[in-house]
Amino acid sequence: MLQSSCAGTARTPLEIFEAGARSWAAGRRSLIAMIYYNRGVDLLADGHFAEAIAANAKALRLDPANKTVRGNFLAAINNWAIAPGPARTNCLFR
DSSP states (O other): OOSSTTOOOOOOOHHHHHHHHHHHHHHHHHHHHHHHHHHHHHHHHHHHHHHHHHHHHHHHOOOOOOOHHHHHHHHHHHHHHHOGGGOOOOOOOO
């Protein structure tokens, strides 16, 4: 067993590996979520509301605690809802 300078915190190599693997997986999900988020920002800026909502929904599923992603998701829905007629022809719910 590995020894630590802090009492009561000794961990086996397997525990250390598993903790690292969980951290890596969470970091990877957050990175992928940011890719979808950035795509959603670009789509929203171009007025492609349905696609922006879909991209941000994917980002939100990957990183549900991210308040920035949630805000952009809600902004996309809001902007789609108040857009003039032609922008709303790409219906979300078919």
